Amino acid sequence: MTGKRRRRSAKDGGYFRAVRSTAGTSMLIALFGLVSGLFLARVLGASGRGTYAAIIAYTMTAATICEGGITAAICYFVAKNPSQGRDVVRTGALILFVIGVAVAAAGMIAAPWIATGDSDAVAAFRMAFMAQPVIFAGSCWVFALQATSLSSWNLVRLTQPAVYSILIVLVVLGQTLTVTLAVWCMTASIVIQAVLAAILGGRTLPGRGHVRRDVGVDLARYGSATTLSAIPHALASRLDVLLLAVLVEPAQLGRYTVANSIITVGIPLCSAFGLVAMPRLAASRSSESSPASRGSGVLRIAFVAMAASLLTGTVLVIAISAVAPFLLVALMGEQFRDSVDLLWLMAGGVALFGCNRAMHEILRGLGENLAVARCEFVDLVAKIALLAGLTPAMGVSGAAIASSLASGITFILLLRSVLVVLDTPLATVMVRFRQLISARRGQHMRKTATSTGRGSTV
Numbered sequence: 001m002t003g004k005r006r007r008r009s010a011k012d013g014g015y016f017r018a019v020r021s022t023a024g025t026s027m028l029i030a031l032f033g034l035v036s037g038l039f040l041a042r043v044l045g046a047s048g049r050g051t052y053a054a055i056i057a058y059t060m061t062a063a064t065i066c067e068g069g070i071t072a073a074i075c076y077f078v079a080k081n082p083s084q085g086r087d088v089v090r091t092g093a094l095i096l097f098v099i100g101v102a103v104a105a106a107g108m109i110a111a112p113w114i115a116t117g118d119s120d121a122v123a124a125f126r127m128a129f130m131a132q133p134v135i136f137a138g139s140c141w142v143f144a145l146q147a148t149s150l151s152s153w154n155l156v157r158l159t160q161p162a163v164y165s166i167l168i169v170l171v172v173l174g175q176t177l178t179v180t181l182a183v184w185c186m187t188a189s190i191v192i193q194a195v196l197a198a199i200l201g202g203r204t205l206p207g208r209g210h211v212r213r214d215v216g217v218d219l220a221r222y223g224s225a226t227t228l229s230a231i232p233h234a235l236a237s238r239l240d241v242l243l244l245a246v247l248v249e250p251a252q253l254g255r256y257t258v259a260n261s262i263i264t265v266g267i268p269l270c271s272a273f274g275l276v277a278m279p280r281l282a283a284s285r286s287s288e289s290s291p292a293s294r295g296s297g298v299l300r301i302a303f304v305a306m307a308a309s310l311l312t313g314t315v316l317v318i319a320i321s322a323v324a325p326f327l328l329v330a331l332m333g334e335q336f337r338d339s340v341d342l343l344w345l346m347a348g349g350v351a352l353f354g355c356n357r358a359m360h361e362i363l364r365g366l367g368e369n370l371a372v373a374r375c376e377f378v379d380l381v382a383k384i385a386l387l388a389g390l391t392p393a394m395g396v397s398g399a400a401i402a403s404s405l406a407s408g409i410t411f412i413l414l415l416r417s418v419l420v421v422l423d424t425p426l427a428t429v430m431v432r433f434r435q436l437i438s439a440r441r442g443q444h445m446r447k448t449a450t451s452t453g454r455g456s457t458v
Contacts, residue, residue: 054121
């Protein structure tokens with residue numbers, strides 16, 4: 001009995017160590033994103049920041065939809081079958097490059113219809129789409145590292161926002177920053193990230209690998225199921241920005257973007273629990289894994305990821321909502337005062353959104369992509385209906401309320417799907433949640449007592 005407890009403690013400790021590393025990296029990434037976003041808003045102004053937000057929203061949405069779930073499939077199959085990892089990466093890279101070329105061509109043609117009447121914005125849009133082939137192909141190694149080396153994966157994830165922030169500062173020091181130059185900096189940082197990922201990935205998965213038809217079929221099958229959830233998720237997560245880009249002035253969109261970037265700063269921390277759980281759950285389904293790593297271990301990992309992400313998101317949102325009014329205007333100026341109200345309207349949904357992201361990864365690690373797709377489709381429909389009903393009358397405030405309500409609906413659906421897959425009733429989850437809180441509190445109290453000497457014996 002004692003040996004079993006020790007083995008469970010070691011597994012949980014390894015999981016939480018990985019989460020702490022991933023969460024720390026995610027928070028640094030979020031910090032870089034927040035600082036660079038606020039810096040861009042300060043330098044470009046509300047109008048320029050809104051234009052840049054529209055460019056990023058359209059290009060990232062196109063990338064998420066069109067990559068066909070191949071990146072998630074690469075992570076899943078590298079974790080499930082490490083011996084075939086290099087073939088998976090080689091095959092996936094070829095598929096992603098071909099898709100990237102098609103996306104680049106379509107985006108360059110569509111740019112004048114997206115940014116009507118603004119030649120500089122059209123040029124920036126085209127520049128962002130031109131880089132898509134390299135960005136697509138380079139992402140294969142990033143996702144392979146998630147399955148093989150979390151430390152290398154975290155380093156690669158941190159590289160892009162760090163390099164981007166440095167490049168932005170260097171541009172501002174040398175000349176006037178424009179939206180076009182900001183897009184150049186973003187593209188360069190992603191390319192550097194891809195090169196580093198390929199170098200580190202070559203060490204964790206040695207050999208050349210081969211393009212294999214059967215591997216391509218497996219990637220396409222898993223990826224297509226992932227795409228069924230990725231498309232509605234990508235549309236739903238950016239639908240507010242996409243809609244506001246054509247309904248309101250760029251200045252209003254800029255204020256909305258700033259509020260969103262601040263209140264969502266803790267999302268990467270919440271997502272870390274799911275990102276670490278996903279390859280572990282995939283490995284538990286592998287024929288290469290031992291029977292001891294299956295069964296109750298799957299339930300434990302899934303439950304800890306859900307509970308911890310929800311608790312973390314709630315605490316962070318409360319803290320950010322409390323301090324934002326005192327700092328936002330002081331840092332950004334009077335033109336962003338309205339962002340405070342928008343931030344509060346988004347807070348409720350954001351507290352649940354981080355847990356939603358974790359549950360996405362849990363279901364994908366268990367191979368239940370279609371369950372994610374069903375939940376995300378309902379989320380998209382609900383968000384469209386809410387945005388259509390609230391945004392025309394309430395503007396950016398209506399969009400903030402619609403996003404929060406849609407996140408709540410998705411949370412309920414995803415939680416139900418996870419419980420069905422794990423064959424676990426909600427009452428059991430509540431009991432384990434209380435046990436988790438008590439265990440973590442007791443561990444913290446023991447550490448405190450030891451550090452102060454009250455827990456020592458003579």
